[in-house]
Amino acid sequence: MSDILSTDVAIIGAGPVGLFAVFEAGMLGMKAVVFDALDAIGGQCAALYPEKPIYDIPAHPAIDGQTLIDRLEAQAAPFAPYYLLDQQVTTLAPLEGGRFRLATSGGAVVEAGAVIVAAGCGAFGPNRPPLDGLDIYEAGKGVQYLVRRREDFRGKRVVIAGGGDSAVDWALSLSEVAASVALVHRRPKFRAAPESLRQLDELAKSGKVELVVPYQLDGLEGEGGILSGVRVATLDGQKKVLPADVLLPFYGLAMTLGPIADWGLGLDDSRILVEQRDCSTSVPGIYAVGDIAHYPGKLKLILSGFAEAAAAAHAAHAHVHPDKVVHFEYSTTRGVPGAA
Incomplete structure (x- = not known):
């Protein structure tokens, strides 16, 4: 003992x-x-x-x-x-x-x-998306479930998945430091505070945040555990790849x-x-x-x-x-x- x-x-x-x-x-x-x-x-x-x-x-x-x-x-x-x-x-x-x-x-x-x-x-603990090879990209820090320091994302291509307060709030915040921010949600309506939604709409119109709707996560791309892209798909099978250095899935705890x-x-x-x-x-x-x-x-x-x-x-x-x-x-x- x-x-x-x-x-x-x-x-x-x-x-x-x-x-x-x-x-x-x-x-x-x-x-x-x-x-x-x-x-x-x-x-x-x-x-x-x-x-x-x-x-x-x-x-x-x-x-x-x-x-x-x-x-x-x-x-x-x-x-x-x-x-x-x-x-x-x-x-x-x-x-x-x-x-x-x-x-x-x-x-x-x-x-x-x-x-x-x-x-x-x-x-x-976080609800993890059911994606092949997820653990490899988690180990390489290409997939993270929380933001400890906003500065860690400066100059990075960030993809955020989710439709609640956490997803919207971090899209607003990281848009100030990241090279790009894409927000993925399975439907056009987000579940967040009205003021946050107003700000999100403004950032989307100005091109500072890309709203990727109605899409869901479909897969991850990269080499050696280093993330380079996030595949997304609609319910009817349309697919595309979002360039990404990091994926932040906010699907609750x-x-x-x-x-x-x-x-x-x-x-x-x-x-x-x-x-x-x-x-x-x-x-x-x-x-x-x-x-x-x-x-x-x-x-x-x-x-x-x-x-x-x-x-x-x-x-x-x-x-x-x-x-x-x-x-x-x-x-x-x-x-x-x-x-x-």
Whole structure:
């Protein structure tokens, strides 16, 4: 067995709510190990809309997803969280004394006094188009499913497939940096915000975005895993090839609770039922916060998740240290490590 890492709190999910849970646990003197199936922190916030503005974060009239994650990471940094990324928690087992043992797909083993599940909508991955040789072009980065940095696409020929907000929004954004942008959809009508559709229409008329409708993806062309073209076809068999350096298929995400469904927690469909006052689950010592947590009147907002993270951290402290009384202090009184 691998070396076992011991910690006060195991936090499953490195999205915005999970990162804030690190801060709240740290303010109570608890160390945290943070797990995420993605290879970078930030969750959906960083993976799906890193450069898209968010408007409902208090004190920020607008802040893009990646900047929010960067600031939450900096806020958690004084408490030295240990990140285990690119690996999924596969098993969670109770131990004596109210502790838990967690094992991951990467072979890591962690023992924790409490567990906070901040897994968003659960494990998620892209719906992949059924194209021959897709994995070869994925490996060569000719097919990608998210945009981490818009600058990575500067000067490239980009083909985007899909008809929803993600496809339309990235067509608008990448048209400012890419050599060309073609948007492929099986029908002329797109499912996006009216203002986005107005902008798309303007870009199409000016030639900055090519609307390839009504077409569907039909195949990929290139050599050695390097993409050079995307074949598209109509339902009646008309075909053509779009020159391309990269294909971005935005067909939504396949989401599942994954191993979480087998941990004996009370569930409501794909969400974990919790007590609103402290976010406790049906298993003492395990808490759930953010989008994965459910209770009557739940609002699926990031700011709600922040409040839940604070409540769960305090409840977790009582579980980990049942003999310690926490005297509530505001951060302005207590301060944080390294603060001036």
